[in-house]
Amino acid sequence: MEKEVLFEEYDEGFAVLTINRPEKMNAISLSVVDQLTRWLDKIQSYRLKFLIITGSGTKAFCAGGDLNDFHGDLDADQAYQVLEPMKNVLYKITTLPFPTIAWMNGVARGGGLEIASACDFRFAKQEGNFGFVQGKLGISTGWGGGTLLYERIHPQDAFQWLVEADIRDVQQLKEIGFIQKVITGEKIEADCGLLELFINRSYEQMTLWKQQRLQKINLDQLKEQMDQEVKACSKLWESDDHKQAVKQFFVKNGK
């Protein structure tokens, strides 16, 4: 079976973690959650200047939670059990000892943007489109990524995006400061210029700056708020609005 998460280290001192389900728009299955958890635990101690998180293929960064694995007929307790491990993944990404870049090489929806919000920097593909669509699914962000979004952009913009749940382009994301750079090539290697200023720094510098960044966040409070967010979302899981929205996706996709 094809590995659903790939890891590759580069001579320049960085590494790339890739969600590898291009035929499913890199949606996060339960098995991906498991593999991400293992990789993140392992690379904690690696000597990396920075880590890139991306998706396979050219269409999608990540379509959020796999609607088959996550959105079954679950009650609030069951929903919490399936959502919580991915919250831990996001917390691990946030607190890695080196900077992280979400290389958003295509569309992102829902939890895909939560993953991006866990990263320190976000670079997005010019042609991509992006939406915190949870609002349209009768739920809220379920992996703690709403809390993280408030850390990354102005609270008013975060609030508005979550409420409106609209699909935005690169220009709109730039305007609210969600992304720092625009990707124009198809592969990371082709767009290496975007990384030059990161590659030129030493491992010691990068880890020191990451440490400083983390000192600006109250991590205990962050963890607690992320957990509250998962619990709140779990309660919405049982709603008719949510069940109806998921059904519609499967009907639209001929399932």
Ligand SMILES: CC[C@@H](C(=O)O)C(=O)SCCNC(=O)CCNC(=O)[C@H](O)C(C)(C)COP(=O)(O)OP(=O)(O)OC[C@H]1O[C@@H](n2cnc3c(N)ncnc32)[C@H](O)[C@@H]1OP(=O)(O)O
């Ligand atoms: C549970 C976590 C929760 C959170 O806490 O935040 C969420 O993440 S909620 C958000 C869940 N995600 C979505 O609602 C997005 C659903 N997908 C789409 O809207 C579209 O697929 C797309 C991402 C806009 C791409 O559209 P398009 O280019 O038209 O491709 P297809 O729709 O034909 O998709 C191709 C293929 O991929 C499968 N797919 C896509 N997204 C998911 C998904 N989230 N879960 C499972 N499968 C997904 C889709 O079913 C197609 O498969 P096949 O029909 O087998 O070809």
